[in-house]
Amino acid sequence: MSATMLPGEGSVSVRLWLDGGRDGMAVQRAEVATRRPRAVAALVGRKAEEAVRLAPLLFSLCGSAQGLAVARACEMALGIDATCHETARALLTDAESLDSHGWQAMVEWPAHLGAPPRPSALRDLRAAVSAILPALYPGKDGLRPGGGALRPDILVLRDALARMAGWLDAAVFAGPPPQDADDLARWAMGSGTDAARLAARLMSPDLAGWGGCGVPLLGERSPDWFAAALAGDPAFATAPHRDGAAALTGPLERQADHPLVVSVTERFGDGLVRLFAARLADLAELPRRMEAAIAALRPADPVAAGSTGPGEGCGVAETARGRLAHWLRLDGEDRLADARMVAPTDWNFAAGGPLARGLAGAEVRGRDDAVKRARLLVAMLDPCIACGMDVQE
Template identity: 30%
Template sequence: MTGPLQPGAIRIGVETDAFGRVASVELHSSRPAGLSRLFVGRPAAEIPALAASLFGLCGFAHGAAARNAIAAARGEVASWKDDTPVLAAERLAESLRACVMEWPSASLDRASVTTPLREAMMTARALMAADHMFSRDERMLDSIEKVFLTCGLRPDTQELDGFFEAMMLEARAENFGSPQAPDALSPHDDAVVIHALRRQRTAFATAPALPGRIVETGAFARHWREIMSESSMLAARLGARFVDMRETLRMLRSACAGEPDLACAAGQIGEGEGYAAVETARGRLYHWARLASDGCVLDYEMLAPTEWNFHAEGPFAVALRGAEIGFGEIARRRVARLAALFDPCVAFDIHIYEPAHA
């Protein structure tokens, strides 16, 4: 994201050679580390609401992850049935917000989709406040689908129109790199991720890495196989986001019908210890909790998707290295568009260093 909706920022430093190719990428995050320390010593019952309130983006996902991680630590069976409709609505709203607000463009008619975006956000908030009675309200579901139709996304075809079609045309025109298959984070990785999070704590939560892998999470990691016919790296990543929106719309209807399908997970690891994982718009979110015998939090960690994607040696940096981004404002726009499609949950600041004679 390019707006300061969350504390901290990611500084993106890009050095190019005389031909406009990216020679090096440096990423530095000023995002506050160790926020989970705020949970330690508090009664476990307070944590879900506190987690949700700490984050301006994906707040419900954080609250649901906390609630289910704590339930697992208590030895209770996690139940996502009531959470998944809201998680799906939040995922849709966040995906739409990223498209409308974060894509760098001087020519797109953002005014035409400002109202649909506002409606999507209001509907997501209404779902959060509906005390699980929304599953019988077809009008609310219809209103969400109408929002995406207004923006140009059709649920039954990959064809686009309106605002989304204009975005895709801009992405296809930016052919400065080809899409590469990602090393996608999946539910099969949960055990190894939680093991590393328990052992390394904040060090892993702020710079996660798995041996021999460059892990990516998010819409492209979930749907890359469906859009690899695109020759442009940006078009492929944007196309994956549109596929993810259609899939999440389907999941929302299924979840409201009592058939949750969001690849959420939770489990007890040992006595008083549990984890939860939630698929958000930006990727897989993890919470891990260890409770004391009095029910208060003894240890807690959170691992956000942004930390994988904007790791110093992660997929964003790898995608940029060697890319022919050119010079000046064209180079800056291309880096900004790629960063927007990785969609970090904090602001980003771009610095491009060119040869003196470029």
């Protein structure tokens, strides 16, 4: 089985070896390999501002976060302090994350239920998301080294947020988001949304704890940590690790302390339903965080470079899928002499990482069941990557 490769994002291939006996069938061994075109190489030789403009075009997913991570890396290399733009930037990437989660809820989650996708249901959400950038930066120049002319239109931003929150309430939750495991069970059985129906399926005894991997959460957010890792070892971009061990990034990392996730973990342990609860918590928290950002916004002007000449920098940005980091080195003419990145896919689908360890030893009911379960785990860890499956018995 195969899936179409996404431009700039690549794909993952999963090979499973099943072993059956008197006590049932299980995944004896799992191999995970990622094939991601190193589009970041196209940034080498570009001027800093050109590289920032190009980054969102090179990657099919999370374009704002990609551009922002490159912009932050350039700012570090050029000695630019763009702190005055960070609130607006967080608002941009949060809106992008809501759009990404929304796509999953309307297109990918129905597929796991055997239901038709509903991309037309995203029309109102995407119209609201697209209003954010011009309401922050009328010149649409916010994602550049030093930022653009930040002139927030608070009325437009609040209207856009109200439309996003209204869409989320109607299309995903159909009421207040669940706050604990009991809430989740009631919501799963009483709401008619695809999200609730998928929650009901994942809470079934044979799936709730399936795919638990025991991999620690990444936790690292410091650009300096990512800079040391990426600059010190070119192989880190394709085989990332924290202190020599695998790590998990994404909604679970961000929402591990959310009451819903804590309650679900206590009841079901590690596994599919825990990962899904983290995605629901991530969705529910986005409007609140965006509301606080809008309240904190202040006008700001572009910030000029504090230095010229060779320099290095690393930028980190959050995406719906997890943490993204870009590292780069400038030459004497402010062109990128080297560029490296590590994406959520590189962490979650690393050899020996969360997906591989979640699959190894997991119980299944045969080839078709193994494929369905593996695809569910892929969707909970990194739903935006194309995935091919090969199963051997």
